[in-house]
Amino acid sequence: MFSTGQMIFAGLFVIAFATAIFITYQKDKKLHAKNYKGAVWVAVAFFVFIAILFAIKYTLKN
Known part of the structure; x- marks a missing residue:
C-alpha cells in the first residue's frame, strides 16, 4: 500500500x-505552570460532570 520511501519518511x-x-x-x-495554574481542576470538574450525566442516563434508563 505504501512504498518503502513513504514509510521511511x-x-x-x-x-x-x-x-x-x-x-x-x-x-x-x-510559563504554562504560571498561566494555567487551575486548569487541572477545570478538567476534573468536566470529567465529573460527564460521569454524573452518564449516571443519570443509566439510572433513568432502568
Whole structure:
C-alpha cells in the first residue's frame, strides 16, 4: 500500500515532530505552570460532570 520511501519518511517525520514538541514543551514548562495554574481542576470538574450525566442516563434508563 505504501512504498518503502513513504514509510521511511513517515517514521522520520513522526520522530522529528515528537522531538520538536518535546523540546518546545520543555522551554514553555515554567510559563504554562504560571498561566494555567487551575486548569487541572477545570478538567476534573468536566470529567465529573460527564460521569454524573452518564449516571443519570443509566439510572433513568432502568
